[in-house]
Amino acid sequence: MSSVNPFEAKCLKTIEIGGKQFKYFSLPDLGDARYADLPFSIRVLLESAVRNCDNFHVKESDVQTILDWHAKQEAGVEIAFKPARVLLQDFTGVPAVVDFAAMRDAVQRLGGDPQIINPMCPTDLVIDHSVQVDFSTAPESLQKNMDMEFERNEERFSFLKWGSKALKNMLIIPPGSGIVHQVNLEYLARVVFANDGTLYPDSLVGADSHTTMVNGLGVVGWGVGGIEAEAVMLGQAISMVLPKVVGYKLTGQLSPLATSTDLVLTITKHLRQVGVVGKFVEFFGPGVSQLSLADRATVANMCPEYGATVGFFPVDEKTIDYLKQTGRDEENVARIKEYLRAQGMFRNYSAGKDPLFSQVVELDLRTVVPSLSGPKRPQDRVAVSVMKRDFEECLANNVGFKGFGIAADKMTTTVPFIYEGREYTLNHGSVVLAAITSCTNTSNPSVMLGAGLLAKKAVEKGLTVKPYIKTSLSPGSGVVTYYLRESGVTPFLEKLGFNIVGYGCMTCIGNSGPLPESVTEAIEKGDLVACGILSGNRNFEGRVHPFTRANYLASPLLVVAYALAGTVSIDFEKDPIGQGSDGSDVFLRDIWPSREEIQTVEQKHVIPRMFNEVYAKIQNGSPQWQALTASEKLLYPWDDKSTYIKRPPFFDSMEKTLAPIQSIANAYVLVNLPDSVTTDHISPAGSISRNSPAARYLSSRNLNPRDFNSYGSRRGNDDVMSRGTFANIRLVNRFLKKPGPRTIHLPSGEELDIFDAATRYKENGDQLIILAGKEYGSGSSRDWAAKGPYLLGVRAVIAESYERIHRSNLIGMGIVPLQFLDGQNAESLGLSGKEQYTIDLTKESLASPRQIVQVKLSTGSSFEAQLCFFTEVELAYFKNGGILQYVLREMLAKH
The missing domain is CATH 3.30.499.10 (Aconitase, domain 3)
Known part of the structure; x- marks a missing residue:
């Protein structure tokens, strides 16, 4: 492992701004003509690769691959990316902090020092997903809802307060402050970091799909699964396929009757038709300068709805104006502008040379209607x-x-x-x-x-x-x-x-x-x-x-x-x-x-x-937050009586050495799903139905229905969340005639709640898979949509296609994502879902990404499917039983 950055001699420069000296890695000093043609979003990936190059996590070949973006974008090649920070909200943040607490326990059990488990990457967590509209249409609604929020969530909030003290490098914004994405836009976003005298672009991953809202501020960031976000917090680089970049050209001006919402709904429909899943979208053209920063943020926020990884607006003069409007320090704003100019990352939408894009699509703003x-x-x-x-x-x-x-x-x-x-x-x-x-x-x-x-x-x-x-x-x-x-x-x-x-x-x-x-x-x-x-x-x-x-x-x-x-x-x-x-x-x-x-x-x-x-006092929180007590211990003192916070079982059987991968043999189909099954279908965040397995569990813990709260608020308890898996009342399961969270236990033919069926399969030693259609796992980034099926005993999913984040999360939990070959699906192959499935996971099939494997059926027939491990790192995660197990073994080996 090399620790010397090979680009220091050539690219590490000094710049004076406002009478102060700063260091930065100069991309123009690479002396490569290809840089001038790169999309601005790709330039951010390049800067990160140059600055973080150690020929271990990030290799010189990653830098060359990114520079050669125009030629390599079609090849599906892998690069490493180290974001500058991580952003969490409490629905995704609570299970992340729960996992960190459980990892500390696991490190101690395996003979290591639990203090090694901390975010190594700056992490911001905004508590914003726990408040409900219990009261409305009255002046006292706000206070009553906040009171109810603390009454329901005191345990969770106390746990997060423990995390803010016990975990280093983590900032927690208390409840009642606003939504994570707007707080990020108005307050948390740096645009350019000045860390220990070194300048570099702000970039992030967030455990919420709408992290992309900050793209409107010229910050590259996107939503990842909570599991992947935890790995970045632990210092891991993201392994990603070099993305194509669709240039979205805006011309004209919005009509007086059209709003930014009308614009974004128009763009969403248009880009869904174009097809941008897994791609970056970068906006350019004279029409962009007609949009306010808030308009751009609205368009960027809806990025997951049009399916792209990012919807990026490079920094320009309007970005600078917004930073001033939102009260950023003048010296800092000047530093941002000068640094980005020096790097060739400051945009003029009405003049200058446009980058090369994978594809260009265009919208005349005059055509947008309410x-x-x-x-x-x-x-x-x-x-x-x-x-x-x-x-x-x-x-x-x-x-x-x-x-x-x-x-x-x-x-x-x-x-x-x-x-x-x-x-x-x-x-x-x-x-x-x-x-x-x-x-x-x-x-x-x-x-x-x-x-x-x-x-x-x-x-x-x-x-x-x-x-x-x-x-x-x-x-x-x-x-x-x-x-x-x-x-x-x-x-x-x-x-x-x-x-x-x-x-x-x-x-x-x-x-x-x-x-x-x-x-x-x-x-x-x-x-x-x-x-x-x-x-x-x-x-x-x-x-x-x-x-x-x-x-x-x-x-x-x-x-x-x-x-x-x-x-x-x-x-x-x-x-x-x-x-x-x-x-x-x-x-x-x-x-x-x-x-x-x-x-x-x-x-x-x-x-x-x-x-x-507003932001001068945001970290103080309300009097209720300030009055919360939290443990001061290094290891979290788990309470067996808690129905909110429970140590998850993910690391209970983990050892330092790898266990061999077991093939999937004679697995039953737990659920047989159609197209566009969302993470809301797989792991709902809303209310807990009174006749559900989760409700029965909570009732057995002597809770009244009014105290059930929501699935989203109970993501720190695997007993609730495993029972809430596939608990959406609108779930369509092809085994049944009407929607609902039910399935057929195939050996007996009985119709049961999905959790109860999975429990019976597990008791009988049966393995499970899921059949699905197109866009499996679309919608919100939700780690429990992978954790839940894992706890139900699901070993693999066979789908026509996956939403990017969910496929990554499945791998992060050690679940095999398989995809039907082009032109095939369950119907074309004559699969009823009532067969048993055998998938041989041999050394050969796991030797390299994108392997084709044979799936054998109990009927005697078989078909081929692709293993959706797209990078070597994803294979390594899977072989370790998941991404967190991989990181834990790495950290134990280093310490």
């Missing part, structure tokens, strides 16, 4: 002008992404109900939930202030929102509250029920809380397709709320508009949104604020002072 996406996927964009017709077609269509299969004689079903002493009616398309959520849009003052101005005009006209509609506003940071209040729109939002309910990821993650009981009874009685409208980025079936079968993503302005209308079955051009206090019809166009109005308010009220005041 839009929503839904009713079940973010890529299914619908123009507002055709929304009414589209929804009515969805009602009649066969069940699918754009269909509900409602019979013709049930189309006009109307159900009366009583709420707060008055009678109302619900029908298909009725809006029962309207949420201005914290992610995607509340980084953007223009749409937030636009929603406030629309609310002001609506109130002045005498319009109201029906009281049974659950309305809520969860700002992305305290700055949002500040400028909404200062601009004077807060009272009007509150008048329509959009009171602030919390600071964190709420409705979009499924923490939407309960709907009124009379509303849910009416929905069930009429089997109605009720609707949720949210300004988030995910609307997968069963995610937002169990009783909203249709969910639409929309700008904050349209969230307010549809809440006022009370239905999605409305043509805003022809139909009035309501009647004013004078009895006259009011149309949406009558209350829609102009872009000039919004910009005037934004320029006046979104100022640096707000950011400085």
Whole structure:
């Protein structure tokens, strides 16, 4: 192993900025003409490789491969990448810290020093996913929800506080501060690090798929599985395939009626059609300079929805302006600009030479129209002008992404109900939930202030929102509250029920809380397709709320508009949104604020002072956080009575030496799944159903249903999470006729809860696999979507294709990802899923990446499939039983 960087002599330079001397690795001093043609996102990978080159973790060949990007991008070659930092939120952060605590125990058991287990890479954790909308539409909603958050999560929060003290190099932002991505954008992002006198670009991986939001600030970062994030925290380089880079050229200017949300929904649909899974997308062209930093961040946030690894906007003058606006230190901002100029990483979107791209696609901003996406996927964009017709077609269509299969004689079903002493009616398309959520849009003052101005005009006209509609506003940071209040729109939002309910990821993650009981009874009685409208980025079936079968993503302005209308079955051009206090019809166009109005308010009220005041005290937390007690011990004192925090069994049988890989023999199929099964289907984050295996377990621990909390909040307890695996009520299992978290125990033919079936298989010594269609594991980065199946006994998944992060997570847990050969799937091969499967994992098949193996069936037939280990490092992880076991053995060997 070499520790001397071979590029020091040639590239390590000194630069003077503001009278101070700094070192940096100069990429122009490589003297390679290919550098000038590289996409800016690839230049960040190159700088990391040059700076971290030790010919062990990062090799000189990695540098040459990246320099030769234009020729090598098609080859699927492997490179190593060391991000500058790691970003976590609490849903993914709690299990990461739990694993670190368990690793310390394992190191001690194996004769090592537990103090070696610490983040070696700077790690920021923002507690933002634990708050739920239990209370809304009232001034006290915020405080009540925060009180409930601490009541439910005191144990988890105390554990995280232990982690903040016991683990070095970790910063924890307390609950109530805002959503991780906006706090990252406004506060945590460095853009350029100045570490021990050395300058280098900020870069990160985050255990949340929407980490990409920071790409809008010119920071390369993307979501990885929690397992992979832990390895980076432990000093490992990411092994990745050199990505293709799609250049997305923006021209023209948005129309006065279009918002950044409309733009991102248009881009999402477009790039899904282009096909960018596993690729970088880099935005360029004169249209980019028309977009504010917040607009860019909105586009970057939705990167997982269009399927790319990153959606990158290189740093330009507008980035610098944003850093000043958000209160960054002037000396630091000057340093960022000068360093990036010296490196050839500062962009002028309207002039200068464009890089070479793998492919170029183009969008004229003038073609963007007001839009929503839904009713079940973010890529299914619908123009507002055709929304009414589209929804009515969805009602009649066969069940699918754009269909509900409602019979013709049930189309006009109307159900009366009583709420707060008055009678109302619900029908298909009725809006029962309207949420201005914290992610995607509340980084953007223009749409937030636009929603406030629309609310002001609506109130002045005498319009109201029906009281049974659950309305809520969860700002992305305290700055949002500040400028909404200062601009004077807060009272009007509150008048329509959009009171602030919390600071964190709420409705979009499924923490939407309960709907009124009379509303849910009416929905069930009429089997109605009720609707949720949210300004988030995910609307997968069963995610937002169990009783909203249709969910639409929309700008904050349209969230307010549809809440006022009370239905999605409305043509805003022809139909009035309501009647004013004078009895006259009011149309949406009558209350829609102009872009000039919004910009005037934004320029006046979104100022640096707000950011400085909010972030000066962010690390202190609330009085409740400050009062929390936490253990001071090096090893975490596990409490056997805890239902939140439990030592996981992942390292219990681990030894220092490797055990031989066992082949998979006569395995049964636990579940037989269709296309687009998401991580929400595999490991839901929302509420725990009262008749589920997890509920039965919690009841056996003497908990009442009101104290069950959510799956997301209990990710530190494997007993809950293994029972919650495949527990989504909308899961489609081909073994069964209707959706639900059930399966057939094949040897007996009994229908059981999936956890109970897996338990019975395990008791009988049977091995398990999963059959799946295309895009298996799409959606949020979720480590329990791999950990859960592992604990159920799943040895392999055979799918048509995988979402990038989930495939990586499966390998990280020692599960074999197999892919049908091109043109083949379970149907074409005549697989019912009721066969038994044997997969020989020989030394030869695991000798190198991308091997083809034979899968033998109990029927006597067989077929070939590809082992989806794409790099040598992935093979090493698998042979060690998982990524954490690999890292543990490495650390023990070094110490």
